[in-house]
Structures are given as structure tokens and as C-alpha cells.
Amino acid sequence: MATRTRPDGGSGGLKDSPPVDFTQAVGRRQPRPTVAWLAQVVSGVLLLVLMTVHMVAQHFVVEGGLRTYQDVVAWIRNPVVFAIEALLLLTVTWHGLAGVHAVLLDLGLRGRAERVVARVMRGLAVVTVVYGLWLLATIASRG
Amino acid sequence: MSDRRGLGTVLLRVFRYRNGDGAPRYDEFRVPVGPRTTVLDALLGVRRRQDPTLTLRHSCLHASCGTCGMRVNGQEVLACVTRLDGLGDRVVVEPLAGAPVVGDLVVDMEGFYGRLEPSGRPLLRASELADLERFEDCIECGLCLSACPVVATDPHYLGPAALAAAGRLLEEPRGADREAVLGWVDDAHGAWRCHAAFECSEVCPAGVDPAGAIMRLRRRLLRDRLSRLAGLHDREARP
């Protein structure tokens, strides 16, 4: 049989793609995946601490669990609080978007498409952190 | 439920697909079942007495060739050693997942072997190193790939069998190029795509524990990376 109709087209929806070559990357150690893994581990452990501090300090210390406007401003003006929240923002944005990137890799993202997506996500991370820091600084400067 | 011979019966719902069909379907077959009747026994009985067009693969009949891998009620098993007794009155039989269906319960194993070959899969032989999970046990049945949730969505992922083979080769290279194999698995779609579901090790009928092998690979890759970052080791100086 020269051609066969297979239920999934041979690669799950990518009906016209060639068979996968599994011999790639032979002989060359790539730094990226190991470093990416380490970054997720370190940021994850950091988040376990920072997130716990954040949740306890933000919601389990104040009466009723939610601060009024005045309380928020007073709270964020504290330089230690500001620093911790800024670090949390940085860490969670990195860890979260790297995680989304990993899910896309799980769905088969590879090659040039993967490089484009990685660049977009890095850009998104920068925008998110910049906006968050600006928001923190603006509120802290009020009152 | 008993027929007149005093044996129980089970209703098999079997996945059917023929080249050229628009879509797969499930055919139902009522089969007699004794306490030792296996899924394979029942399927071969269906071929003999009810529908000779049912397509399946088998060989050794005792779980050492790995040919009869399929999913029974969604779980990957070797049909020749899976008893129907205790699986319920209705049993769903489907081919392994993640591989193109050639016909009915037969799948194309090219993807499986394509991943395994570059690992430099070591030849079967006894090993003197007692505490290793003996990868020599791998019977290349493909159940692990079918069960792996990452293989389910990533067509480039090397998968449990190939990675376990690479791990085995690193433990006992016998002249193989370790650096090449390490480079091969140190890839976003190699060892780093595993998410520790351990489903492969759960379904493996031969005790290979591919997940353990993948994690040992990753520990090795991390140690190499960290020592290189710390400048402790020169790449050429490593044995």
C-alpha cells in the first residue's frame, strides 16, 4: 500500500507533516532546558515563601481580610513591604509565563515557532512587571 | 450471567477501524468467560467464532514479546496475561493510544522504534550491577508511550522507553558515545518534557520503571550543568 488513510493522519491533526526525526540534537549539549528547569525550581521555591507571606500578611492579619484604600496606601509605603511585593511580582510573572511556555512545549511547540513564542512571552513578562511596579509605585506615592 | 455451559459471559466493546473508513466504531461481542480467560483468549475466540475480520497482533502468549499491547477499559495492558474475570460485565478494548491505527487493535509502531533506535539500545544480556533496574527487561511493548500524558500531546517527545534506554546506556556504555547520548536527551523535547506523572512505570509489564530512569538522567544532567557553571569540571576531563 503506497498510501494509507489513518484515523489521526499519523501525527494527530498535522496531516501533512513529515515523520518526526528523533535523532536531532545528537552530540551537542544545549544549556537552555536545564537552565529553564532550574529557574522554575528556584522561582517555585521562592514563591512558596513569598506567596505564603503575601497571603498571610494581606488577608489573614487585617480585620475582615481586605484593606481599605487608606490601609493599602499605608501598607505599600512601607519599603520592606514594597520590596517584597515587587519581588513577588517579578517571581510570579516569570514562573507563570515560563509555565505557560512549558505547556505550549507539551503541545508540541518547536523550532522557529517556539522561538517566536518565547520572545513574545518574554515581552509579555516585561510589560507585566513594568506595569505592576508602576502601579505599586503610584499607589505608594499617594496619600 | 451464564450461558448453558455454566460459564459466565462478558460483553466486549471492541474498537474497529478499517483503512478507508470515515470514522472508527465499536462492535459488541458476547464472549464466554471462565476464571482464567484472558482478553487475548476472548479476542481470538471472537475471530474464530464470530468475526474473522477482527485484526490484532500477538505472539508469545506469556508477556515476554510485548506484541499484544492494547487498552482494556482505558488502561494499557498486555492482553495475553490480562484476565477478564473481575473487569466487569462490559469491557472496552481499544488499541494503544498515541500511535496511528493500522486496523482495529493494531497500531503502527514506527514512532516507537524511531525513538528507541537513536538511544543505542543496549543488547539483552545479564548485568552484574545488582541495584540497577534492569533495562534489559524492556520488551518494547509500547504500553508506556500509550500511557504517558506528554506523548499524548507532544509528537516530538522522546518518551519513556527511549529515555530509559538512554539512561541504561549511560550506566553501562560499553564503548558507546556518552556525550552524544547525553546531548540527545538534554533537550526540551527529551528528558525535560517529563512531568513526573509516573504513568509509564505504573503500566510497564516488565518492571523497567522508565520514570525513575528519566529522573536519574535529569539528576545527571543537572549535576553536569551545575558543576560546569561552578567551573569545577572541564568537559574533556570527565570520563
Place this chain on the structure above:
Amino acid sequence: MTGKGLRAAGGRHPSRWLDPRGRHLGTWAFVLNRLTGLGLVAYLYLHLIVLSTLLRGPDAWDGLVAVFRRPVFLALDVLLVLGLAVHGLNGLRVALVGSGLLVDRHKALLVAAGILVGLVGLVAAVRTFV
């Protein structure tokens, strides 16, 4: 061929990781980690949007806080804490095991994470509603 047919055929379908049949605890942990992770990323952006209300001054913010004190939102907050606990504690297991540490104990780590998640959820629920 329909999506259902594709899944049945065992072809690579983006949703096949959600097929629950014959799957064990480790796969469930993976599924939960992925779902909580994606949910938490979505929440991050939702949270930033909500926090932006601070820019509109005390009346806008305090009005919002009054809404968020309602029981339905408090319940969602407990869910958030649960989601964080699941992702964080299971994530710790993945960090250890995925780096090749305590691999033989991965099931025990799973059970320990589950127990801790239950405890955190209990504390959060009690603290919120009692």
C-alpha cells in the same frame, strides 16, 4: 473525522491528557498542576486588573472591597488558596523528583502533599468563614 473519533482512535489529540480511564495518582497530580497553573496565571492578570482600581481613588476601591466581602467571593478566595496550595505543594514534589531526588519516595511525597493541601484548605476555610 470528529474530535471524538480522533480521541477514540488514539491519535494525538490536545485533550487526550484529560482521558481519566486507567490513570493513576501521579497523572492526576500532573493534570491538577497544569490546571491550577493555568488558572493562577489567569488570576494574576485578573488580580492586576482589580488592583488597578486603586488608581481611581478611595471611593472606587472601598466600593470594590465591599463587593468582595460577599460570601461568594470569600468562597472563591478559599478556592484560590486551595489552588495555590495544590500547585505549590505538588510543585515541590515535582521540583524534587524532577531533579532526581527522592524518586523512590514519589508516592509518599504525593500523599504528604495531599494531606498538607487538605490542612491548608481547612485553615483557610475556617479563617474565612468562622
